[in-house]
Amino acid sequence: MAIDFRLTAHQRELQLQSRNFARQVLSETAKAEILATPEERFAATKPAYEAMIAAGFLRKCIPVSAGGENTSLVETAIMVEELYAVNASLTLTLMGTVLGLLPLLIGGTKEQRSRLLVPFLKQAGAPLASFCATEPGGSANPASAPPGEGVRTTARLLGDRWTIDGRKSWVSSATGWDRKGADLLSVLCRTAPDVPPERGISVLVVERPTPGIVLERAIDSVGHRAHLLPCFQLEGVSVPRDNVLGSLGGGFALTAACFTGAAALVGIFAVALMRAAFDFALNFARNEKRGGILPVIEHQAVGYALADAKMAIEATRYLCWRACHGVDFQSPGADELAIEAKVYGSETAVRVLTDLMRVVGVESYDHMFPLGRLLQDALALPVFGGGNIGVRRRQLHGILKRPEYDPLMASSEAET
Numbered sequence: 001m002a003i004d005f006r007l008t009a010h011q012r013e014l015q016l017q018s019r020n021f022a023r024q025v026l027s028e029t030a031k032a033e034i035l036a037t038p039e040e041r042f043a044a045t046k047p048a049y050e051a052m053i054a055a056g057f058l059r060k061c062i063p064v065s066a067g068g069e070n071t072s073l074v075e076t077a078i079m080v081e082e083l084y085a086v087n088a089s090l091t092l093t094l095m096g097t098v099l100g101l102l103p104l105l106i107g108g109t110k111e112q113r114s115r116l117l118v119p120f121l122k123q124a125g126a127p128l129a130s131f132c133a134t135e136p137g138g139s140a141n142p143a144s145a146p147p148g149e150g151v152r153t154t155a156r157l158l159g160d161r162w163t164i165d166g167r168k169s170w171v172s173s174a175t176g177w178d179r180k181g182a183d184l185l186s187v188l189c190r191t192a193p194d195v196p197p198e199r200g201i202s203v204l205v206v207e208r209p210t211p212g213i214v215l216e217r218a219i220d221s222v223g224h225r226a227h228l229l230p231c232f233q234l235e236g237v238s239v240p241r242d243n244v245l246g247s248l249g250g251g252f253a254l255t256a257a258c259f260t261g262a263a264a265l266v267g268i269f270a271v272a273l274m275r276a277a278f279d280f281a282l283n284f285a286r287n288e289k290r291g292g293i294l295p296v297i298e299h300q301a302v303g304y305a306l307a308d309a310k311m312a313i314e315a316t317r318y319l320c321w322r323a324c325h326g327v328d329f330q331s332p333g334a335d336e337l338a339i340e341a342k343v344y345g346s347e348t349a350v351r352v353l354t355d356l357m358r359v360v361g362v363e364s365y366d367h368m369f370p371l372g373r374l375l376q377d378a379l380a381l382p383v384f385g386g387g388n389i390g391v392r393r394r395q396l397h398g399i400l401k402r403p404e405y406d407p408l409m410a411s412s413e414a415e416t
């Protein structure tokens, strides 16, 4: 009886609570996406983000062991599907904050967690955290050996303080609501320039308020129009010596650990966008005749296209749930499954969304309807959270090349 995809009573309650919240609160904020500048659009989402925090959605992503309410990544996936299906921008602001906290949750000491998590555990305000990895000039090769540069942001230890200098880009919410910085930044830095990257890169935590965070520009992104993606400088940002998360020099491994669960959730983002598009296309096909005699769903080609889309959605959701379950149980196949969920889910979403636009036809090209926006959001999925070509396939390739790799490992783990 171990394979059981039914939801527990708690998971079903979480699903319905998230669905209702998304419909009542997050759908309203979709209007923010039409404002003129990225910063205006992001600012307009603040009241809904505060409502998300007040409703406990951030606490629901922080493990019970750290003072939150989360007991599994599967739970997070169930919740996130509901939120992201209605508002990708705001849900990414929430999940960007969770990603920003992951180095602390995975690598932080008990003292660091109890000190730094406080604002994120309260059901008040609009706390933001960011994982600052990506840099202008590329981040697909953080562990590159010289003459490659990998991570270019540096942290130098002078006395009992680190001084961080560098530039970061595409980092969710990093400059915060007021350009002065998110409440907590986990910054990937080169802490020892002369040793191999596996031992010379660390994650340092920067707490607000700290001078030296300078916004260069808020990127006008193709999708996630009301989400803040700044390009910014860290100019002589000074933090205490003990603000290293995990071991000194262990930042590369800590980053990899954080991005495993995140990969499985990108697959769930894909499910959410496909599901929202499917709802619209199915409703359209059932009700529109487009000048013919019968609703368009009666045409076989349309029915088959909808059937193909629904199969893709179901297949992606169960792959992602399995990947999340694998991460929860630290299964031997967890890394493989999480990458597969990310790559397969993200690329399936882009295909399914364009297929569903063809089902709806020309009306899908009108921004009054949701399909164009959903496709714009979906285009991020193959290129973020580690681009599918530059990062994720390379990681999967690395797993397949291992001499001990067993292709059946991911599907043959027994219950213990």
Ligand SMILES: Cc1cc2nc3c(=O)[nH]c(=O)nc-3n(C[C@H](O)[C@H](O)[C@H](O)COP(=O)(O)OP(=O)(O)OC[C@H]3O[C@@H](n4cnc5c(N)ncnc54)[C@H](O)[C@@H]3O)c2cc1C
Pocket (backbone or CB within 6 Å): 096, 099, 130, 131, 132, 133, 134, 135, 137, 138, 139, 140, 141, 169, 170, 171, 172, 224, 229, 380, 383, 384, 385, 386, 387, 388, 389, 390, 391, 394
């Ligand atoms: C909405 C959104 C939110 C984001 N949030 C964050 C965030 O919170 N924090 C953060 O740090 N980043 C964030 N990013 C950036 C994101 O995580 C990227 O996936 C990551 O920076 C890697 O990008 P890349 O693979 O395109 O790398 P790049 O280094 O820009 O590489 C570009 C391309 O070069 C090729 N390439 C380079 N090296 C190789 C190689 N070794 N093998 C094969 N091909 C190669 C590939 O085609 C690759 O796609 C976000 C991006 C978006 C769009």
